[in-house]
Amino acid sequence: MKIKKGIPLIDQHDKNGFYGGKFGGNYVAETLKKPIEDLEKLFKKSRNDKNFLKERDNLYENYVGRPTRFIKLQNLSNHLGGAQIYAKMVSDANGGAHKIYNAITHAMLCKRAKKKYICTDTGAGYNGKMFSMVAKKFSLGCKVFMGIRDIERQKPNCDAIRRNGAEIIPVTSGSKTLVDAVSECIRYWVSNCDKVHMGIGSLVGPNIFVKICGWSTAQISRELKVQLEEEFGEIPSKLKLINCVGGGSSAYGFWSEFIDYNKNQVELIGVEAGGPKNSKLHAAPLSKNSKIGVLHGAAAYCIQDSDGQINKTESISSGLDYPSVSPIHCFLKDTGRAKYTYATDEEALDAFKLVTELEDISPSLEPAHAFAIAKKISPKLNSSDVIIINSCGDSLKDKDIIKKRLGNYSR
Amino acid sequence: MKSQISSVFNECKKENRPALLTYTVAGDNSKKKSLEILKSISGYADILEIGFPHNAPTADGPQIQNSSYRALKKGIKLKDVFQIVKEYKKNKNAKPCILMGYYQMVYRYGEKKFIRKCKQAGVNGLIIVDLPWPENKAFARSCKKNSITFIQLLSPTTSKERMKKIIASSHDMIYYISMLSTTGGKLKVSPRKILENYNKIKKINKSKNLVIGFGITNKTIGALKKSDGLVVGSLLCKEIEKSLKKRQNPVIKLNKMVKELRKKIS
Numbered sequence: 160m161k162i163k164k165g166i167p168l169i170d171q172h173d174k175n176g177f178y179g180g181k182f183g184g185n186y187v188a189e190t191l192k193k194p195i196e197d198l199e200k201l202f203k204k205s206r207n208d209k210n211f212l213k214e215r216d217n218l219y220e221n222y223v224g225r226p227t228r229f230i231k232l233q234n235l236s237n238h239l240g241g242a243q244i245y246a247k248m249v250s251d252a253n254g255g256a257h258k259i260y261n262a263i264t265h266a267m268l269c270k271r272a273k274k275k276y277i278c279t280d281t282g283a284g285y286n287g288k289m290f291s292m293v294a295k296k297f298s299l300g301c302k303v304f305m306g307i308r309d310i311e312r313q314k315p316n317c318d319a320i321r322r323n324g325a326e327i328i329p330v331t332s333g334s335k336t337l338v339d340a341v342s343e344c345i346r347y348w349v350s351n352c353d354k355v356h357m358g359i360g361s362l363v364g365p366n367i368f369v370k371i372c373g374w375s376t377a378q379i380s381r382e383l384k385v386q387l388e389e390e391f392g393e394i395p396s397k398l399k400l401i402n403c404v405g406g407g408s409s410a411y412g413f414w415s416e417f418i419d420y421n422k423n424q425v426e427l428i429g430v431e432a433g434g435p436k437n438s439k440l441h442a443a444p445l446s447k448n449s450k451i452g453v454l455h456g457a458a459a460y461c462i463q464d465s466d467g468q469i470n471k472t473e474s475i476s477s478g479l480d481y482p483s484v485s486p487i488h489c490f491l492k493d494t495g496r497a498k499y500t501y502a503t504d505e506e507a508l509d510a511f512k513l514v515t516e517l518e519d520i521s522p523s524l525e526p527a528h529a530f531a532i533a534k535k536i537s538p539k540l541n542s543s544d545v546i547i548i549n550s551c552g553d554s555l556k557d558k559d560i561i562k563k564r565l566g567n568y569s570r
Numbered sequence: 571m572k573s574q575i576s577s578v579f580n581e582c583k584k585e586n587r588p589a590l591l592t593y594t595v596a597g598d599n600s601k602k603k604s605l606e607i608l609k610s611i612s613g614y615a616d617i618l619e620i621g622f623p624h625n626a627p628t629a630d631g632p633q634i635q636n637s638s639y640r641a642l643k644k645g646i647k648l649k650d651v652f653q654i655v656k657e658y659k660k661n662k663n664a665k666p667c668i669l670m671g672y673y674q675m676v677y678r679y680g681e682k683k684f685i686r687k688c689k690q691a692g693v694n695g696l697i698i699v700d701l702p703w704p705e706n707k708a709f710a711r712s713c714k715k716n717s718i719t720f721i722q723l724l725s726p727t728t729s730k731e732r733m734k735k736i737i738a739s740s741h742d743m744i745y746y747i748s749m750l751s752t753t754g755g756k757l758k759v760s761p762r763k764i765l766e767n768y769n770k771i772k773k774i775n776k777s778k779n780l781v782i783g784f785g786i787t788n789k790t791i792g793a794l795k796k797s798d799g800l801v802v803g804s805l806l807c808k809e810i811e812k813s814l815k816k817r818q819n820p821v822i823k824l825n826k827m828v829k830e831l832r833k834k835i836s
Binding site for chain 1: 624625626627628629630631635639642647648672673674675677678679699700701702703705723724725726727728729732747750751752755
């Protein structure tokens, strides 16, 4: 299994949609074969269409706001000692997270497919919020599938979704979180694929959804590369890019431009959700060595029992609370290009507390997992090491959880 | 040698009626009860589809989802599913059994081992909902080698070109999904339109036994009887749920229901 240079990782699949011969694929019902094939054709055409790209860039410029900031966290660097720590403030993006990039592409594809309705899943609520925003902008009807457990714990984003005129479909089956929301969204699409465009909210699902999402979030690393050259005059010789991984959409977007670099120069570190400190439950299929399974149309490392049933997961961050992970990250893991680890709920909260006390930023609980690892490794490094954390979401959505766990929340 | 599935279709054709295929979930609401249900309905059903439950089903409506969750709650495992089929097949008048489920279960278990266990238990056919053509080519071949019918699915979204290829690589039974829906949805296409599509498929290859499923109930089954076979699933799963709620015996209820269904197509 080997990564090819000079080709975007999302395009390094075989004719059946597998990366490294075994991750990904298209495990879908016959009914979805045709809509997926149509979407593949449309995306292939669109990504090479000048007008499509012009429209997208215009939206990134004037709607998302670009580039998102690249800032040095001087106080955090001083406090921890060791490496120079920076953050890519992707939470600056309109809506407050990286999910806007994928949502824009899907809305544009939906329009070109001449469909008037769009549906998606959401865990943390950010993907749902971004889809509701673009649906409003593009005059599309929008349904957002969300587990009732997440509806309870991510109220600010739910309010935003409804304000934008989208409908939240509460999902009550199974664990009532993201995994069930995605299943329900796919079920809805099976029944309505002639009229409705589906956008999956992360780098997961049948191959085409992995590709569209990765192609979209890649904007993050395109910006970062320019910003690194502005700041250092070159790509630093000892660089660590730390990103949280649920499905893995922000991590791929953060890394895509740097995958071809030698791993001794640019180290890629993915941080999964380790769950509560004293619990056996977690959402870390890569770093806790889960076996490969087929979930939501793709083969990937997946938390499951010996009979193949999907196991319950647990994480303080809804956005990482998913039993499987992108086939792209499985590929990056097995080729050794990226390393994956996890942070517990408590470590993420501690990191959130530290970062917000020292710096004028407020990462959501998802990137707080990445900050937790930066906190751990930075003291062991020295000033020639550069750590960059993708601060891919804003904490406002987590205010209730943070207030409950840390006693207060101010913004 | 003709497969048991083919023989059943031939018998039904002689009687000038479609085959009646039922779908129930193994282990709903217990191993024992689901076996009793199979035994009891096989007096009227021609082929028994038996679901092996998975907890992330992406193509099932609420009735079959609930049926699966009930079975899983009782701790049903794949080994129990094989055991149920094996027990059922001990009956002298046992009907052909088709296992139906999601690929994840097969993948985890191992394709070879799964097929071997099917063969040992007496399974006659397999439907893997999310293993479409051409991805299913190798698996379908292994099934055939072991005298198990791998059942290809066709849907209203399947293009004619694709249909021809799928039919060419199909075994002795094909499943036509009546409409764009998960299982158990309300029939949103007229039976006339469904039969129109059905006939188009039959024209491609008359010799294949083509069954229609999804959204078929006691109200719609009569209108579709000019077909090789009809599958009723969600209606039965719903009836199990109903009788459990009312503390009635689902075995008796299902027996009655399948008897009525059979009457409507005879």
